[in-house]
Amino acid sequence: MATGKRKTTRRKARSTSRGGRWLWVLLVVLLLAAVAYAFWGETLRGYGRAGTAYGARVACSCRYVEGRTLADCKKDKLAGMELVFLSDDDTEKSVTATFPLVASDTARLRDGYGCVLDPWKH
Template sequence: MGSNSHSGRSVAGRASFWIIGLALVGIAIAVWSNRTAIGGYADVGTSYAARVACSCRFVAGRTLEDCRKDKLAGMELVSLSDDPEGKSVTASFPLVTSNTATLRDGYGCVLEPWEG
């Protein structure tokens, strides 16, 4: 009786392994098939974040750390960096995209040309 319960756990363990493996493969397929949409959303998000953070930093005169507090919910993965000399802010979504906004006299903060 002891060996039956041991082999039962082994079968359950193997079943769990296969279920988790299949779930991971399914997630990978879903991400791969939607990569264009994911990249598009990331591009829009980083463009928005760069433009807003640039205005916050160089028009309103706040610190970048203070401007980070203004990021919208759902933008936790977007990172911000500034170039005080160039008066620009770059927003990046890791391994996907990044966009830069620069302060231009008479225009405010504008996005740099997209080179996609």
């Protein structure tokens, strides 16, 4: 029975070192993400803002001016806009485009003007 206890102790030690290894890997990944954000964060926010503004306005026109479904309008997204997600609100006649954790814009149908973006908040 003494040998069984030794094997159990070794297994516990081995699994603890694996958990510690994953923690270090996670910390390194987070550090690299923070450094990348420091260098390219402003550019990413700019692309996100332009992508969501464009996506909201075009999808709103597709949905409420042309009368197509939002699912059909999503087919019209340009290459490179895979991270821009669209959602619509039938009561408000608006479409919101979101680039997760970066930007979000909403366009609404206005009589006589078509689809217009909501004012940006700084």
